[in-house]
């Protein structure tokens with residue numbers, strides 16, 4: 001709503017028909033003209049409407065201008081009074097227009113800011129609870145089992161010397177058993193003197209050199225072999241080995257320890273058996289098998305209908321190994337065993353292809 005421009009004419013023309021205009025008549029005309037304009041200014045919906053309304057009241061051809069012309073017909077005294085009324089009316093209108101303009105500017109500015117606002121917030125899903133890798137979980141459970149049986153846990157370096165990995169374990173240079181381990185050598189020192197350990201046995205060697213018997217320890221850790229990856233091989237895997245050295249240790253202690261572990265880890269119903277084998281670092285040596293965890297011993301495809309699955313190897317520590325580390329084999333005897341942690345996890349969770357353990361594909365790792 002804004003003031004009717006024609007109102008200027010009607011206001012201006014309200015002079016006494018006798019020509020005897022008065023200050024009171026002009027003041028009344030001013031009051032009558034101003035109030036609707038003030039309402040129109042306050043109600044101007046946008047700057048354009050406000051401009052039109054202001055022009056109709058205050059412009060050269062506006063209502064106040066027309067009233068101003070009437071001042072000429074008044075006596076000097078009336079002119080002063082009416083002039084003051086007019087000036088005051090003009091001031092009020094101008095102030096009202098300025099106030100409304102400020103309001104409309106603020107509204108327009110707020111609308112512009114709202115339209116220009118960039119939403120820089122990003123909605124992220126909440127933090128996901130992670131979990132240990134299956135191999136780590138398996139290693140932890142194995143450590144718990146062996147600690148519960150009285151063993152301590154020992155660790156050693158993954159970069160080893162030829163002596164710790166081979167020579168001390170009754171495999172002197174050029175020993176044919178070395179070819180069983182496809183070794184990754186480091187380009188450091190004399191040729192083939194530094195290597196990535198092929199088993200955790202060098203940790204046992206270090207332990208025996210560092211501390212006198214008795215020893216009851218397990219050595220879990222990562223080992224490396226130059227194998228081409230396939231469903232049953234990865235060039236790096238984890239294994240756990242155990243070593244017992246004390247007075248009067250027998251093969252019976254070895255068999256009992258393997259069987260106690262098997263029942264403790266796999267639960268009742270799963271037992272173990274030993275079959276003769278050869279390892280250079282143990283004599284006599286054996287492979288140990290456990291009841292097939294898939295069929296419970298009845299015979300299935302996984303165990304080739306035998307009811308048994310091979311898990312690892314074991315044996316009595318070879319006298320040459322004791323000699324290499326300075327332990328008197330007349331006073332001390334001992335046994336050792338070893339098996340793959342990845343292989344254990346594979347059996348327990350029926351994992352068809354070992355390579356998924358190294359892939360770090362979340363679709364696999366988050367299942368455990």
Ligand code: 2U9
Pocket residue numbers: 169199201202204205238239240241242243279281282311312313314315317318321336337338339340341
């Ligand atoms: C010392 C003396 C003897 C540890 C042994 C095995 C047999 C064995 C493998 C099974 C699968 C490791 O993961 S695997 O490749 N281990 O068959 N390990 S006896 O014998 C030792 C170790 C250290 C000083």
